[in-house]
Amino acid sequence: MRYELHYWPGIQGRGEFVRLALEAAALPYVDVARSPGGVARMQRVLDSRDEVHPPFAPPYLIAGSRVIGQTANILLFLGERHALAPRSDAGRLWTHQLQLTLADLVAEVHETHHPISASLYYADQRSEARRRARHFTGERLPKYLGYFERVLTANPRGPRHLVGGRLSYVDLSMFQVIDGLRYAFPQAMRRLARRTPGLGRLHADVASRPRVAAYLASKRRLPHSEDGIFRHYRELDQ
């Protein structure tokens, strides 16, 4: 079976967290909305009145007859099915808990450039964005990264992974978050690098895994940009 990933073409966005899991586990998938007519196909499921399990928004995954939405929920599904998370009940929920905390951080990153509305342009909420970003880089970002550094350091199986002794989907997502943050907030991230050496190592480590490295070097990996979640606006990097 080939999975169908449905997500906006042209940006990494939240779809990238799913894409990284599919790539790292070498799971066959098609990135539907990147093919001709794909966005319309994606939209049909979102608007469908017959679909019993309609997703609220992309990304969603089609797995046979199942439609699964919400990034963290998709990863929970893939993690259980393809050994991308610990098998024990406690390990499974702990991995998911960290993923949900990463999702909160990602949502706050998005709010830095869209503090008023996602349907307005950045230029129309620039002064509010500047205020919000100052609080984000000054308080929230150090709090989140300090937390994940602590989790990494406290892992009984060693600080190479956030959970357990091998790669899980939350390591892949952590890589993506660090990668995006370095793009969006290079100054703030340089300042925080000394206090979060473990996360720096995890980022490098994940990026150098053969399948991930091959993916990152491929055309399937889109570059960061000012249309995605992690945007670099100089005035927001304080």
Next chain:
Amino acid sequence: MRYELHYWPGIQGRGEFVRLALEAAALPYVDVARSPGGVARMQRVLDSRDEVHPPFAPPYLIAGSRVIGQTANILLFLGERHALAPRSDAGRLWTHQLQLTLADLVAEVHETHHPISASLYYADQRSEARRRARHFTGERLPKYLGYFERVLTANPRGPRHLVGGRLSYVDLSMFQVIDGLRYAFPQAMRRLARRTPGLGRLHADVASRPRVAAYLASKRRLPHSEDGIFRHYRELDQ
């Protein structure tokens, strides 16, 4: 075994979603931070350097030797253990997917009164709040509620429940969200009521279940207030 719920005393907040599940399933629990010294106990786990699974923020649940954080993750745990969600794999993930979508809505509600920073007073971000709330009540709220109404209507087991044929934790959370929204945005909610009759029925239905009704009438149920997530500020209810 008695569960320990750890959450800020004095407000419903995100803890209320867990509390409603515990109450509706008649599970023995203690609301730790509402007892003398309880906030310090809650804080100790959050700050602990030894805790292998430290939560990022309240609420968290202690279940024997396990510490479980993130509201939706706690409900996933309780749902599996106490039949507060369908047992099938597809039903279990679908319930969780809806819960995560409710969590997104709740986060957006919080942003209406704190669009710049949670660590600033409302008064210090009032004009931004007014702008944000206008987009929320005008675009986001109708989109979310329209979605949940559609899910309810499409439930093959009937529109009394969001998933399956009996009460699940996501029905309880939907009740809480409607309850909070009616408190915070009475005008906007009156306007939307006609288009979401199913959600109105679900709210009344959940509230009248014996255990829920007993809880709502008890002192354990705190009133909505301007310290919680759902706050009523007249100027934000447009």
